[in-house]
Amino acid sequence: xxxxxxxxxxxxxxxxxxxxxxxxxxxxxxxxxxxxxxxxxxxxxxxxxxxxxxxxxxxxxxxxxxxxxxxxxxxxxxxxxxxxxxxxxxxxxxxxxxxxxxxxxxxxxxxxxxxxxxxxxxxxxxxxxxxxxxxxxxxxx
Numbered sequence: 001x002x003x004x005x006x007x008x009x010x011x012x013x014x015x016x017x018x019x020x021x022x023x024x025x026x027x028x029x030x031x032x033x034x035x036x037x038x039x040x041x042x043x044x045x046x047x048x049x050x051x052x053x054x055x056x057x058x059x060x061x062x063x064x065x066x067x068x069x070x071x072x073x074x075x076x077x078x079x080x081x082x083x084x085x086x087x088x089x090x091x092x093x094x095x096x097x098x099x100x101x102x103x104x105x106x107x108x109x110x111x112x113x114x115x116x117x118x119x120x121x122x123x124x125x126x127x128x129x130x131x132x133x134x135x136x137x138x139x140x141x
Contacts, residue, residue, distance in 0.1 A: 001095060006087040008068040008134055012078035014073045015055035025063045026100040028121070033058040036073070042116050050074050057118070085132035096137040103127045103135070 011018055014122050023030040037052030054071035061067075068087055072078045100113045100121075106128035113123030113135060121137035 001092040004089045008085040008087040010083040028060040028062045031059040067096045086133040089136045091138045095119045100135045
């Protein structure tokens, strides 16, 4: 089983700019980048034009450390100071569920742990100390 804690920056429409900035300032390498417009289409939830160029997910590497970034969806709240979360990444869905449930105790689930197009088990929670966590399971559906 693998397990990593990855800093995750939530940006307000300027994730592309941040990626380019970290490439120059920190020598970051882009490992993955996808805009909302590049995501698989969902007819029940069409992507508005103003969201298509925003980053839905990106991973960059600075030295030996990975950082993840995304933009908020237009209209989602964004507050300076709350834009850094911790992404817990594992390849074990049972472990993901166990950690998600433990972090939820006394906390607030902001997205239930569920299967998504990019993960067999993904969810987000604010623990009882106010720390934002994303739980991501790497692997096939």
